[in-house]
Amino acid sequence: MRNLNSRTVIAFCTFLLALVWLYLGIYEYGVWDARHRPLPGLFPAGIAAVLLAASLAGMVQSLREKPADYRRPAFEVAASLVLLVAACFTFGMLPSLLVYFVLWQVLVEKTPVRALVLSTLVVGAIVWGVFVWWLQIPFENGIIYDLIMY
């Protein structure tokens, strides 16, 4: 009974990647030149060839394996990560993080208010103290900020 599970998909993806690398390595970057010297494509193409074989083996192997089980919390985390990145681009990094930090705890974790405030202050202090004040990292301001300011 064939199981099209994520393991097969992963092995298939690496197979495709290997093909791309192999192709570009040989045709675009070159493998060996007339003066007996390796060219930039040699190494990647070689590795890709190995990966190609390994991916095939992996795909075969995966047919016999149990599929991995993904649970809902993982999707929640993944979705929130993507949304967070989008928010950083739009609204700026620090505000987005703050909103996320609070919202996640309120909606998903349902932490009590005292813990919420305390944790926000602590994490906020670390982020602000180390990264903003001391290291002066110029954080992303977001499209909205840029639009307003300029």
Add this chain to the structure above:
Amino acid sequence: MVESLQMLAMGFSVATSVENLLAAFIGAILGILVGAMPGIGSLAGCALLLPITFKFNPVTAIIMLGAIYYSNMFGGAYSAILLNVPGDSPAIMTALDGYPLARKGRAGKALLTSNVSSFVGGVIGMVILVFLGPALARLGLKFGPSEMAALMLVAMTSVSWLVGENPVKGVIATCLGMMIATMGVDGITGNVRYDFGNIYLLGGINFIPLVIGFIGLAQVFELAENRFSVAEPIQEKFSILGGLLTRHDIRRITPPVLKSSFLGTFVGFLPGAGATTASFLGYAIQKKFGKNEEELGTGAIEGLAAAEAANNAAAAGAFGPLLSLGIPGSGTTAVLLGGLMMWGLNPGPMLFASEPEFAWGLIASLFISNLIALLVAMISIPWMAKVIRVPVGVMIPSIITICFVGAYATTNSMYGVVIMVIGGVLGYLFQKNDYPVAPLLLAYVLSSSLEINVRRALVISKGSVSIFFERPISLVLMLVFFTLILAPVIRGILSRARKQRP
């Protein structure tokens, strides 16, 4: 030898002035803090503080920077052990055994093991530096392209020891790591590979955000999935006694610490190999050849000790080529080199002769910084270990926030964050599907060095592979390499032959 001791004594008198002690102390604290933050390693910490130190006098400034560099190795272990987010790349191997230990309720022991190993590694590294520094640095010079390539080959075989049970998946992970490393500018020709027309990919995939995501964010996924099955946060019996190392523990970690310290120092001396490579080799060797009571990777203090001793020893070793030859032994020492030039001190073969106060003062202060870092670290263990008791619900957004900020800091732009998120999803998929995580990262670290050196060697030899076997050092390394590869094969054949014999 006596002369060295005399000079060292002089150095101590310089290093123990109040100003310098204070600088070392501040540096130690900053370093631990910086080390613990994911995304900021010693390189960034030193580089960012460098301009401020221009106002100080050179000796004080370099003492502070040296302290930061050093104690960074202590700090990186903290977030690795407590959160499974390595503070910087030398701490990756620390996380492999440190975090499981913490999960088992023995965070205090893990932290103490890591600190003690770091300290001993540092001391051994520095003793070697004092007495053998110039000689070892000259030996390091003998490592040219073919020797480095051979060394990298040996290191690559040790990746295989970390693969675990499924070789196919291990190979896939390793190859993926190597392919990711080929993205970006090719060191030899200066042309770009595999950038797919994207301006950001011109620089390739940054390692640190990848690591933060691959290990750290993936960790968050795991926490989220298991949050309801972990009924309460892990209770740590938090007495001083519980966290102390028993005599038995000390006996367990002594061999790995000693071995890794020597190995790490030597790796630190090699131009181009630093604390990350050292910690990885130390760990891998311990896994393959060491006596481990528990399985490495599930919380064995031997693995933790090996990794931490190696990375601190390498940090000491990196000062060797810097002080005796003016050649930076790692990325961070390259920053320090820049600083030295700005202060008018010119590191080179004559530094010890022309500025003995400075050179020996620095070495002496490294000993002191090591000690200060150990004390500061040990004092903070009880506080740090409380972190593990924070409820999972708060941990998840906290880790995510700090990871985002740290990843941003590595590239000063959202690019790092994007890499991190992609790395996180990938890391999660890897773990779910039983693909080994360490080989990908380590292959990434080693493969660019391997490729570059092989190509350079082939230019020197006009395309002939014999160069790897003609020069003495690389010949020895190649023999080691072949032995390591063939040994299991031969063993397999022999055991099958034995089975067939009636």
Add this chain to the structure above:
Amino acid sequence: MNKICLVTAVMTALTLSVADVSAQSGGFALSRNVEFVVSSKAGGNSDMFSRTIADIITQNKWANQPIVIRNQEEGNGQVSRRNVASSKTPDESLLCLSSGDLTVMVTLGGLSIEDFRPIAIMGADKHLVLAGKDGKYKTLKDAIEAAKKGEQVTIGGTPGDELTVLNMMLEELDLVDKFDFVSLASSAETVTALLGGHIDLGMGKPAAAREYVKSGDIVALAALSTSRFSPPFDQAPTLSELGYKNVEFPLYRGIVGPKAMSDAALSYWDNTMKQVAESAAWKEYLDKVLLAADYKNAAQTLEEYRLVEKRALEAKKK
């Protein structure tokens, strides 16, 4: 309700802390913080260069706004260069751009010097041909003869400006493709390789090699310049002394602003940089890092950089 008020308050505070605009007015004055972008990491040559300039300006109060150095190295620096070119605050944006960076920028594609307004060149690095003290060749002539005989001569250097000047030199010596170029990542690596005897010759800049030439571990065989270098490199002959035409490809260390920078701002920066170049503190810096004093103003820099770009585009086509 309390939660929401608290959240709003904290959020506002944080957002305000990120907003960093302080408007000023009067004359040609800078109206906000000046962002001086460096496309390589902190602690490196370009970084030190930029910080020194910023410090000199600040100490002499030649700018009424703080100058902030920002390191941004991704995409090989191309991202930061693009960001400056399209900066929304052109009068207060500066970019540290050496002729090496310019070559890389043009080779990678998508940007040109025409996207910028060059402001000044503050110094130049020229090259030397170096050898280890126990190396095979004691003079450049020895190496030339060996190569003509067909022996392998390996020479190390970085694949950017050092390779370019090497090729220029080989053309002049009629030895095109006769030296085997070993690509190394930095001058420090070249020095290491020479000391270890792994390569016969090396291309290098004075700053990287000074201590070793002083200690005798490395010998300078030739100066790729129109005149000899100052000690300890004064023993190295120029190519013209060896019977050839001089070859040089100075690595110019310059500063540029975005295309959209106003004329008023350009002449302000032009003037300011001139003052920096003439200051004693700058001369001290040049001596420390062995950079040749080679100040060029905005107009001259534009010309010079256009030449560099042209050469880079030609090399790319080959």
